[in-house]
Amino acid sequence: MDLTPEPNKDDEAVGDLSFDPKGMLDAEDGALLTRLAHVVEEIDPVPSDLVERSLFAITLAGLEADLMEAVYLDAPLAGVRGAAAAARADDTAPAEAKTITFTHDSLTVMISLSPAAGGKVRIDGWAAPAAGLDVELHRPGVDVVTTASDEDGRFSFDSVERGRASLVVRRTDGGGGAVSTPVIEL
Amino acid sequence: MTGSREALPDVDGSGLTLGDRAAIALTEYREGNHQALGDLVREATPLLWHTVRAQGVEHDAADDVVQSTWVALVRHAETITEPKAVLKWLLVTAKRAAWEAVRKHRDDEKRRTELPDDSPEHPMALPAKDPLPDAEVLREERDRILWTSLQKLPGRCQELLRLVSLADRPDYRHISAAIGMPMGSIGSTRGRCLAKLRTILDEQGDFSWT
Numbered sequence: 001m002d003l004t005p006e007p008n009k010d011d012e013a014v015g016d017l018s019f020d021p022k023g024m025l026d027a028e029d030g031a032l033l034t035r036l037a038h039v040v041e042e043i044d045p046v047p048s049d050l051v052e053r054s055l056f057a058i059t060l061a062g063l064e065a066d067l068m069e070a071v072y073l074d075a076p077l078a079g080v081r082g083a084a085a086a087a088r089a090d091d092t093a094p095a096e097a098k099t100i101t102f103t104h105d106s107l108t109v110m111i112s113l114s115p116a117a118g119g120k121v122r123i124d125g126w127a128a129p130a131a132g133l134d135v136e137l138h139r140p141g142v143d144v145v146t147t148a149s150d151e152d153g154r155f156s157f158d159s160v161e162r163g164r165a166s167l168v169v170r171r172t173d174g175g176g177g178a179v180s181t182p183v184i185e186l
Numbered sequence: 187m188t189g190s191r192e193a194l195p196d197v198d199g200s201g202l203t204l205g206d207r208a209a210i211a212l213t214e215y216r217e218g219n220h221q222a223l224g225d226l227v228r229e230a231t232p233l234l235w236h237t238v239r240a241q242g243v244e245h246d247a248a249d250d251v252v253q254s255t256w257v258a259l260v261r262h263a264e265t266i267t268e269p270k271a272v273l274k275w276l277l278v279t280a281k282r283a284a285w286e287a288v289r290k291h292r293d294d295e296k297r298r299t300e301l302p303d304d305s306p307e308h309p310m311a312l313p314a315k316d317p318l319p320d321a322e323v324l325r326e327e328r329d330r331i332l333w334t335s336l337q338k339l340p341g342r343c344q345e346l347l348r349l350v351s352l353a354d355r356p357d358y359r360h361i362s363a364a365i366g367m368p369m370g371s372i373g374s375t376r377g378r379c380l381a382k383l384r385t386i387l388d389e390q391g392d393f394s395w396t
Contacts, residue, residue: 025377025380027396028384028395028396029377029380029384031395031396032332032380032383032384032395033347033350033351033380034351034395035328035329035332035395036332036336036347036348036351037351037352038329039324039329039332039333039336040236040348040351040352041232042323042324042325042329043321043323043324043333044235044236044239046231046232046235046236047235047245047249050231050235050249050252050253051227051228051231053249053253054227054231054252054253054256055224055227057253057254057256057257058223058227058256058257058259058260060257061257061260061261062260067254067257069250070246070247070250071294182249182250182253182254183253
């Protein structure tokens with residue numbers, strides 16, 4: 001391992017991007033780092049559709065809705081998205097209902113996803129504190145679908161195509177501003 | 187055309203790094219061209235993902251942190267003062283959100299551990315501190331040895347090596363900010379961490395990495 005300072009041959013090319021030239025790599029170091037990158041990718045792969053969901057989330061950013069946070073509890077509820085193991089189980093057992101909770105300040109929205117006819121998904125939602133809400137379902141390349149909650153904060157979408165989606169929730173009385181869920185995979 | 191745009195690298199030039207492309211993407215986004223930003227999302231999401239995961243953020247929470255980092259970028263697109271540092275901005279934003287996610291997760295766990303109704307039907311299972319999968323998922327033996335050897339390094343070395351393995355060298359300045367390591371020491375620290383890693387690996391046999 002060669003730790004002696006060497007002139008940084010990249011200095012000219014990268015200008016102020018250069019750094020302390022100590023710790024130059026030898027060939028074995030370089031190969032080790034390349035292999036490590038491969039191992040990092042293999043052991044903890046980036047979720048396959050994270051890029052697509054991020055891209056859709058960016059297009060929704062213009063809605064000026066505050067992003068809600070998904071709550072991940074290692075709860076004993078079947079099918080909670082929280083545990084990675086449960087997420088994997090969901091892949092192999094899509095018939096299982098799945099519950100996700102989102103929060104923003106004082107508002108909590110819980111949705112339950114269950115199978116509907118034709119391979120579609122039914123979404124049942126509850127918002128707390130209970131209030132009249134307009135709930136918009138946003139999906140890539142599809143018109144926005146809007147539903148209104150009842151006075152207890154319950155709402156549903158009966159039959160939704162699987163795929164990426166985000167819910168945007170506004171109070172019917174216009175108070176409090178809009179909030180949106182992260183883009184999830186139905 | 188803004189002054190900062192003139193300071194950006196030549197768009198048609200070769201040898202652009204991820205940091206350069208990030209700077210161009212933000213500048214073009216501000217000018218109403220969203221194509222380059224889409225390319226940046228595709229290219230930089232893995233680096234953000236592993237930055238967040240290196241903080242010990244659970245799988246699904248990490249997914250949300252990466253998404254919200256991209257949303258934050260477009261929301262702050264007009265106010266980021268230094269487009270050339272946008273990759274650094276992304277990494278620092280992701281890392282802060284990762285810390286917040288870890289803190290919340292620990293608080294939740296603590297609250298749940300204190301719940302009195304922890305019944306035998308619902309035993310309290312505290313998740314492992316490190317949410318990363320086991321080395322068993324790796325197909326090649328030398329990769330399993332490399333991964334388990336990496337775990338034996340100090341935490342700072344692990345984080346540094348995981349991230350620099352994914353980045354172009356000129357982008358180290360962005361990474362240095364994200365992991366809170368002075369730019370001037372990242373090269374030598376990387377060297378020391380690699381030397382330690384190779385010492386551990388040498389004790390376990392003769393492997394070729396080329």
